Amino acid sequence: MNLVLLTDNLFVGEVKRKVMKLNFGGMIPISTVDWCGRSVSVIFFNGCPLRCLYCQNYRLIDGNNQVELEEIEKKIIGSENFISAVVFSGGEPLMQYGALEHLAGFTKERGLLVGIETNGYYPGRLSRLIEKKLIDRLFLDIKAPAHPGKYKIITGGVEDAGWRVFKSLELRGVPVEVRTTVFRSYSDISGIAESLKSYDCTYVIQQGIPENAPDEVIKKDKTLARDELAALARSVSFLKDVRIRTREKGEEKIN
């Protein structure tokens, strides 16, 4: 087995211990924009192994807010009459694998679907969740083409990020929605779309909000308009299911 995947899977030992707390980044009790066609709760996990230049949630990266898992379960129960699924997001939810596995299992027991929004850095842990049938839809953030150098730049110097992410994309057994957040000073949609050509996935181009980014250059960008995103989507019409997501109009299927 590859050394990276082996390291990734060493977390299995931790899962066997009782995980009682989550480093909790917050919750949106009801959202209609995070899973097309569904009303969902979104639970944010603090912490992330990457440092993306345009991170839209960077306040979560170093957050520390330890909350009993029982409290999170109560929050899910509080929303369950209004939702059909829970999306676990971040930060990077797979960084806290034990808490994630527990909460995904709890969510399934309540008769709700589970979505995981991940940067793909932990293919071994992701594979384990899929094997356990704890994921119904995977939302995979892809930030650059399958080129280690490009991936390293956008993720703040993380050497193996690109390799790991495309390993995650190769996993089978669950529908995959790939997402890319774009900015005027950073977007490589054509390169990413080329890298996706041989995969069966939905591709969503998301409107980045420059003022939410930590990078000073991106922060000064003018937000890309809905029509500009639609043009980007049309430029990769060789992919079979391409959508855009904007503040103005929500999610729209373009190709």
Ligand code: SF4
């Ligand atoms: S992977 Fe996501 S949460 Fe982590 S730094 Fe990048 S954009 Fe931020």
